[in-house]
Amino acid sequence: MATLSSPHCPSSSYCYSSSSSSSESRYGHPRLVKISSISKRLAQKTLSRHAQKNPNSNVVRMQGGSMATKTIPIEGDSTPLKTPKDGLFSATSWQESSDLSGFNVRKDESTVSITVVGASGDLAKKKIFPALFALYYEDFLPKHFTIYGYARSKMTDEELRNMVSKTLTCRIDKRENCGEKMEEFLKRCFYHSGQYDSLKNFAELGKKLCQHEAGRIANRLFYLSIPPNIFIDAVRCASSSASSTSGWTRVIVEKPFGRDSESSAALTRGLKQYLKEEQIFRIDHYLGKELVENLSVLRFSNLIFEPLWSRQYIRNVQLIFSEDFGTEGRGGYFDHYGIIRDIMQNHLLQILALFAMETPISLDAEDIRNEKVKVLRSMRPLKLSDVIIGQYKSHTRGGVTYPGYTDDKTVPKDSLTPTFAAAALFIDNARWDGVPFLMKAGKALHTRRAEIRVQFRHVPGNLYNRNFGTDLDQATNELVIRVQPDEAIYLKINNKVPGLGMRLDRSNLNLHYAARYSKEIPDAYERLLLDAIEGERRLFIRSDELDAAWALFTPLLKELEKKKVHPEYYPYGSRGPIGAHYLAARYNVRWGDLGLDQ
Numbered sequence: 001m002a003t004l005s006s007p008h009c010p011s012s013s014y015c016y017s018s019s020s021s022s023s024e025s026r027y028g029h030p031r032l033v034k035i036s037s038i039s040k041r042l043a044q045k046t047l048s049r050h051a052q053k054n055p056n057s058n059v060v061r062m063q064g065g066s067m068a069t070k071t072i073p074i075e076g077d078s079t080p081l082k083t084p085k086d087g088l089f090s091a092t093s094w095q096e097s098s099d100l101s102g103f104n105v106r107k108d109e110s111t112v113s114i115t116v117v118g119a120s121g122d123l124a125k126k127k128i129f130p131a132l133f134a135l136y137y138e139d140f141l142p143k144h145f146t147i148y149g150y151a152r153s154k155m156t157d158e159e160l161r162n163m164v165s166k167t168l169t170c171r172i173d174k175r176e177n178c179g180e181k182m183e184e185f186l187k188r189c190f191y192h193s194g195q196y197d198s199l200k201n202f203a204e205l206g207k208k209l210c211q212h213e214a215g216r217i218a219n220r221l222f223y224l225s226i227p228p229n230i231f232i233d234a235v236r237c238a239s240s241s242a243s244s245t246s247g248w249t250r251v252i253v254e255k256p257f258g259r260d261s262e263s264s265a266a267l268t269r270g271l272k273q274y275l276k277e278e279q280i281f282r283i284d285h286y287l288g289k290e291l292v293e294n295l296s297v298l299r300f301s302n303l304i305f306e307p308l309w310s311r312q313y314i315r316n317v318q319l320i321f322s323e324d325f326g327t328e329g330r331g332g333y334f335d336h337y338g339i340i341r342d343i344m345q346n347h348l349l350q351i352l353a354l355f356a357m358e359t360p361i362s363l364d365a366e367d368i369r370n371e372k373v374k375v376l377r378s379m380r381p382l383k384l385s386d387v388i389i390g391q392y393k394s395h396t397r398g399g400v401t402y403p404g405y406t407d408d409k410t411v412p413k414d415s416l417t418p419t420f421a422a423a424a425l426f427i428d429n430a431r432w433d434g435v436p437f438l439m440k441a442g443k444a445l446h447t448r449r450a451e452i453r454v455q456f457r458h459v460p461g462n463l464y465n466r467n468f469g470t471d472l473d474q475a476t477n478e479l480v481i482r483v484q485p486d487e488a489i490y491l492k493i494n495n496k497v498p499g500l501g502m503r504l505d506r507s508n509l510n511l512h513y514a515a516r517y518s519k520e521i522p523d524a525y526e527r528l529l530l531d532a533i534e535g536e537r538r539l540f541i542r543s544d545e546l547d548a549a550w551a552l553f554t555p556l557l558k559e560l561e562k563k564k565v566h567p568e569y570y571p572y573g574s575r576g577p578i579g580a581h582y583l584a585a586r587y588n589v590r591w592g593d594l595g596l597d598q
């Protein structure tokens with residue numbers, strides 16, 4: 001953290017300070033690194049992957065287990081490091097030492113301690129521990145790692161393990177030794193009970209972490225899986241009492257990052273009292289989804305897409321999120337935020353930024369984030385007239401009654417909080433001038449899906465126009481990127497129906513992931529946790545991105561609240577409010593997900 005101090009680890013003569021890690025990201029590009037801050041295994045894996053991808057690179061290549069001493073160029077570090085004969089380590093010489101727990105350890109080895117703050121909660125159980133196990137199972141965690149759960153609830157290590165074990169699963173495509181792997185993983189999970197605002201309790205945690213780190217270079221990752229009103233307390237205490245003195249300290253922060261521009265800026269200021277920006281990993285788990293990450297690959301590594309990626313060929317872009325369940329169990333949280341803050345201002349806007357940004361100078365995190373900020377700052381703040389909001393009401397179908405939003409006991413009966421919203425957004429730059437970007441997000445709808453739909457313009461002077469009748473929209477090409485479920489990328493094209501006549505239909509060129517790839521798609525949290533461990537920031541939100549995102553939505557959110565705009569009610573399990581169609585029609589758009597041939 002900004003000031004590194006931990007009174008509990010005895011100071012090491014091999015104290016090594018680095019705020020970033022690993023020489024090479026999994027994404028195959030160099031970044032600011034200190035090689036000794038990652039484990040040997042992780043470094044070897046990373047470098048060998050780089051070597052495969054970049055056969056001409058002068059980054060050191062591994063040949064079997066043996067490797068001659070070679071120079072590794074480290075960006076941002078003028079002193080070339082040497083690699084010893086049998087592996088990849090820092091320039092410090094080999095040392096054996098007797099550590100706190102009496103084991104012999106090499107002081108130039110590193111370890112990662114991951115503390116899940118709020119370990120007793122829903123997200124920790126549902127996502128964080130399973131993702132950590134998946135990383136362990138796939139051999140992605142460093143050799144020396146320890147996981148700590150931290151929360152106020154009283155629990156023993158064994159009770160934490162028992163709780164965690166209930167949500168761990170093994171890869172469907174790789175079931176070997178699953179039980180054994182779970183046992184091994186659980187043995188490396190521990191629990192410490194403490195208050196989020198107690199320096200003393202965090203210091204006790206720090207002491208325990210030191211024991212596990214056993215004199216190695218200690219890297220510490222704190223995952224704040226707690227309500228946002230206690231973020232700053234937890235960061236203050238972790239920073240003062242439990243940060244690393246010898247390696248890096250990073251903090252993953254979960255959304256919501258405030259409710260508007262002001263509260264978000266206050267949160268950022270609060271965090272930056274104790275952390276540097278590069279230590280803060282603001283998570284938006286949609287950025288960790290496979291098809292969202294693939295957006296850049298699709299655009300920038302295929303000749304056929306990028307030339308079409310502008311107002312010249314694209315008529316509109318649709319970003320659609322729907323869930324077929326309500327706020328069940330999370331009504332208390334949700335009522336304070338609503339769907340615009342919960343989904344649009346972050347997940348959908350992040351996808352939009354990746355979709356619409358200009359080509360970054362490189363794949364480096366800062367270059368990508370610079371382009372995202374530029375596109376966000378080129379957008380017009382949302383106008384109330386370009387937004388419609390809805391709220392689900394109770395509905396009975398097939399003898400089953402589904403509850404309305406305000407039937408939830410934690411939601412006020414007169415709540416106006418939107419559970420559905422549709423909006424038209426515009427980017428005022430040369431590439432996208434006049435192209436509507438339509439967003440739609442809702443809970444308790446007829447289906448669960450997240451997708452990006454790109455509708456192209458009509459073919460000018462189309463020779464086959466008369467085959468389509470009067471509805472030319474039926475003949476436009478549409479590219480669909482289905483983020484979930486059942487990941488797919490398909491392009492709707494016009495095609496001749498085989499036969500002697502000349503009948504055309506619309507068919508799909510379909511890349512269906514389940515059919516094409518046998519490997520199970522990792523959960524977004526796996527990718528993001530691994531990135532945070534490796535110091536890769538491209539999928540995390542930088543503070544200026546966050547400011548730009550809030551600047552777009554804050555005036556609208558304030559107006560909705562000030563004017564007490566009433567939502568349009570829609571039945572649980574329906575396709576949402578009819579107002580969404582009128583909004584789209586105003587811009588000459590039809591929602592692609594509601595067409596006949598989705």
Ligand SMILES: NC(=O)C1=CN([C@@H]2O[C@H](COP(=O)(O)OP(=O)(O)OC[C@H]3O[C@@H](n4cnc5c(N)ncnc54)[C@H](OP(=O)(O)O)[C@@H]3O)[C@@H](O)[C@H]2O)C=CC1
Pocket residue numbers: 118119120121122123124151152153196224225226227228230254255256333
């Ligand atoms: N759950 C989800 O699907 C998602 C959650 N998030 C965000 O992740 C974070 C964690 O979410 P989730 O696990 O659902 O949250 P929980 O409400 O389950 O809270 C996590 C833990 O924090 C402690 N806690 C809860 N309320 C308070 C309080 N008022 N004061 C002090 N401690 C409290 C509890 O632990 P104890 O009492 O043991 O200390 C609880 O187990 C939140 O910021 C949430 O917005 C983001 C996306 C999705």
Ligand SMILES: O=C1O[C@H](COP(=O)(O)O)[C@@H](O)[C@H](O)[C@H]1O
Pocket residue numbers: 285323342450
């Ligand atoms: O961040 C959130 O995301 C979930 C949806 O995530 P998914 O990965 O299951 O699609 C949403 O249910 C929740 O309301 C929101 O806070």
